Amino acid sequence: MSRSILPLLLVISFLLTACRPPDGGSATTTGAAGVEVEFELLGEATIDTVPVRIEIRDQGDPVANAKVELIGDMTHAGMVPVVTTPEMTDPGVYLANDFRFTMAGDWFLTANIELPDGRTATAYQSLSVSR
DSSP states (O other): OOTTHHHHHHHHHHHHHHTOOOSSSSOEEEESTTEEEEEEESSOSBSSBOOEEEEEEETTEEOOSOEEEEEEEESSSSOOOEEEOOEEEETTEEEETTOBOOSSEEEEEEEEEEOTTSOEEEEEEEEEEBO
16 A cells, blocks of 8 residues: 555544444433433434434433533534534423434434533434435
């Protein structure tokens, strides 16, 4: 292999790895121990505005008054992420009515959460969006 191509291949490999979402079809949560997060699309995963419901529990109890940021991104580089701030509709339930999938393909949702006591958690969900 040519020496001029090897650095390019290494960079491409790094970018593909960095853009890849966490494995698994269910939500993966990191950060504060005992925090569980569930994502639910309130409609089909298509190029459109699709409300996203996020349920947050700490040790099984609903978490009210958390600060939540929802980010949608694709598994490949070069796309501007979709960012919104879900509103609490019930204790532990947060709704992003304005979330919009902008392209078809493999996406992942990230919820950055700050609990009322200052602890933080991040949850990931991968999904596929159709036309």
